[in-house]
Amino acid sequence: MKNYDAFGKILEDLSNLYQIPGNSEMKAKGYFALQALEKDLYSMSLLDRTQDVNRVTEVLHGKVGHLVPRTGGTPMNIEFYISPYQVLEAELNPGSQVCGIKTVVTIEGTDMLHKLPLSPLLVDSKAGEDSNPAFLPLTDEFSMDLPAFFVLKFHQPIPMSSSSIEEIQRLTGML
Numbered sequence: 001m002k003n004y005d006a007f008g009k010i011l012e013d014l015s016n017l018y019q020i021p022g023n024s025e026m027k028a029k030g031y032f033a034l035q036a037l038e039k040d041l042y043s044m045s046l047l048d049r050t051q052d053v054n055r056v057t058e059v060l061h062g063k064v065g066h067l068v069p070r071t072g073g074t075p076m077n078i079e080f081y082i083s084p085y086q087v088l089e090a091e092l093n094p095g096s097q098v099c100g101i102k103t104v105v106t107i108e109g110t111d112m113l114h115k116l117p118l119s120p121l122l123v124d125s126k127a128g129e130d131s132n133p134a135f136l137p138l139t140d141e142f143s144m145d146l147p148a149f150f151v152l153k154f155h156q157p158i159p160m161s162s163s164s165i166e167e168i169q170r171l172t173g174m175l
Helices: 004-016 024-046 055-061 084-092 162-172
Strands: 066-068 076-081 101-117 122-124 143-154
Touching: 024 066, 024 076, 024 101, 024 122, 024 143, 055 066, 055 076, 055 084
Parallel strands: none
Antiparallel strands: 066 076, 076 101, 101 143
């Protein structure tokens, strides 16, 4: 297609996708960890999904939101919230482009080691409490300590209550 600028941008995005410290073997393991997370998120996005679900319904009622898988250097995107005003606008103006809040799923390097999965952990889509998915435990068999962690990068800042921030910190162990 001779679109060298676009191709160069894809290569740059791909090289920036998983910037973690270490040699090429460590970077490859970081890539496998990101791939495992993406597979689990994608599997979760397909749970309880009907054939004719529209994007707005998927965002508001899906387990993950509207998920766009990674392609090349473009990271996985998740659209997870659409305001009631935008939903009303979509209903009143068929064909209008309603765009909710999105985040990018990626991996970043750190000075500390974190246990990351090297294979998907979703085992049973209905086995957990309240028909939530069940996951394999993050044991040494299915994971590895890597100088990296998963990151959700938001396109714009979002307001959060301090109690929500504290709960995220408690669950992730990140400050």
